[in-house]
Amino acid sequence: MIITVVLFRYKYRTLHYLGVMLCLAGVALLMFSDSHKGDSWKGNLLVIGGAILYGVNNACLEWLAKFIGPHTYLGTYCWFGLCISGVQMIILEVNDLEKAPWDDYRLYLCLMGFVICLVTFLSVMPIVMVRYSATFANLNLMAADIYSAFAGYAIFAVKFNFLYFVSMFLILGGVLSYIYQNYLNDINEVAPADEEESSQLVINQGQPEAGMILEK
Numbered sequence: 001m002i003i004t005v006v007l008f009r010y011k012y013r014t015l016h017y018l019g020v021m022l023c024l025a026g027v028a029l030l031m032f033s034d035s036h037k038g039d040s041w042k043g044n045l046l047v048i049g050g051a052i053l054y055g056v057n058n059a060c061l062e063w064l065a066k067f068i069g070p071h072t073y074l075g076t077y078c079w080f081g082l083c084i085s086g087v088q089m090i091i092l093e094v095n096d097l098e099k100a101p102w103d104d105y106r107l108y109l110c111l112m113g114f115v116i117c118l119v120t121f122l123s124v125m126p127i128v129m130v131r132y133s134a135t136f137a138n139l140n141l142m143a144a145d146i147y148s149a150f151a152g153y154a155i156f157a158v159k160f161n162f163l164y165f166v167s168m169f170l171i172l173g174g175v176l177s178y179i180y181q182n183y184l185n186d187i188n189e190v191a192p193a194d195e196e197e198s199s200q201l202v203i204n205q206g207q208p209e210a211g212m213i214l215e216k
Contacts, residue, residue, distance in 0.1 A: 001135045003059035010133065015181035022174030023139055030167040055138050062129040070126035077122070136178065143168075143175045 001020055004010045031044045065073045089097070101107055128137050146168045152158035 003056060004062070004133055004135055007059060007063050013181050013185070015177045015184075016135075019139065019174040019176075019178030019181070020135070022177060023142055023171050024174075026167040026170030026174065027142065029163055029170065032163065055134070058125075058129070058134040058138055061125065062134040065126040065129045070130055073126050074123065132182070136182070139171075139175045139178055142171050146172065 001012065001016075005012070061073075068076075125137065149160060149164065149168065153160065
């Protein structure tokens with residue numbers, strides 16, 4: 001949010017700030033619920049650092065998508081991403097590739113599912129950035145943790161602390177507050193435009209349109 005204010009001069013309203021505060025409170029409660037597990041604070045610090053860097057990345061993504069357009073951004077991103085990921089794979093994952101069970105069809109299904117999900121996500125993100133904002137996208141990604149909780153409970157039978165679910169409700173409440181403020185902003189922007197069109201229609205009533213031939 002701070003970066004978008006600096007880059008784009010965004011002016012946020014009360015429900016925007018309330019939504020962000022609720023999301024941050026949910027994240028803090030989530031970290032507290034995990035604090036009893038030995039050296040979990042190290043992992044929490046790494047998560048906070050990664051989240052900050054990811055937020056900066058998304059703010060820069062929004063700036064690029066609005067400056068050069070989402071299609072140009074996607075083309076450039078895919079090209080450089082292919083080159084960088086290929087170099088990383090050659091340097092770091094050659095041994096793992098040699099040991100992979102390439103004769104098992106399930107490996108190809110997993111790779112196909114991963115590629116489809118990643119391509120869809122990366123293709124939609126620039127459009128979301130242009131239509132809404134990086135702050136909106138980041139808050140919604142925080143709310144996506146609830147799906148991880150459902151999957152962990154249903155598939156892996158993981159038992160969560162009740163504070164985890166409280167934190168999820170706080171995050172969802174923050175996201176809904178932010179979305180509702182955007183909805184109010186859209187209504188306030190449309191209403192004056194409708195009034196202006198109505199007044200212009202009243203002024204033009206009884207006047208001939210351009211190109212009309214009047215009968216004598």
